[in-house]
Amino acid sequence: AELERTFIAIKPDGVQRGLISEIISRFERKGFKLVAIKITVPSKDIAQKHYHDLKTRPFFDGLCDFLSSGPVIAMVWEGEGVIKYGRKLIGATDPQKSEPGTIRGDLAVAIGGNIIHGSDGPETAKDEINLWFKPEELVNYTSNAEKWIYG
Numbered sequence: 001a002e003l004e005r006t007f008i009a010i011k012p013d014g015v016q017r018g019l020i021s022e023i024i025s026r027f028e029r030k031g032f033k034l035v036a037i038k039i040t041v042p043s044k045d046i047a048q049k050h051y052h053d054l055k056t057r058p059f060f061d062g063l064c065d066f067l068s069s070g071p072v073i074a075m076v077w078e079g080e081g082v083i084k085y086g087r088k089l090i091g092a093t094d095p096q097k098s099e100p101g102t103i104r105g106d107l108a109v110a111i112g113g114n115i116i117h118g119s120d121g122p123e124t125a126k127d128e129i130n131l132w133f134k135p136e137e138l139v140n141y142t143s144n145a146e147k148w149i150y151g
């Protein structure tokens, strides 16, 4: 299996709604491997860095206030194609447009409450993992299921 990692976060709305285990289970059951996880209330500074590519958008300030308003579950998931397929599991940004079967499609209604973040490409994945985690917080291990998952 090719080593690819993505940054996934359950936002404050997902945490408050009790969707932590539901969301984690979707990544876990798919066959992806959890290599880092923590619960944290991100500072406004972290939120602004995390969403820096949106800083010219009118909703940027509210978005950063929201992300730093409460506990977030920050995670790194590993697996073949996990960046792209993680986005597929998550669904479209606007839950009104997310397909049923996706996390946002099944569990969210509005764009301001879309419950989860996932990196959108290899570069952002690397940047976001570095922003949220120290290298020693990532755990390298072999899962015994890998030989069955990857055949």
Ligand code: DAT
Residues within 6 Å of the ligand: 054, 059, 063, 092, 093, 111, 112, 114, 116, 117, 118, 120
């Ligand atoms: P995604 O989270 O699917 O990667 P994005 O990177 O375009 O979407 O935007 C980041 C977050 O910003 C998104 O999850 C919710 C919020 N957002 C995006 N577009 C918005 C809009 N038009 N109005 C309000 N919030 C928006």
Ligand code: MG
Residues within 6 Å of the ligand: 118, 120
């Ligand atoms: Mg994005």
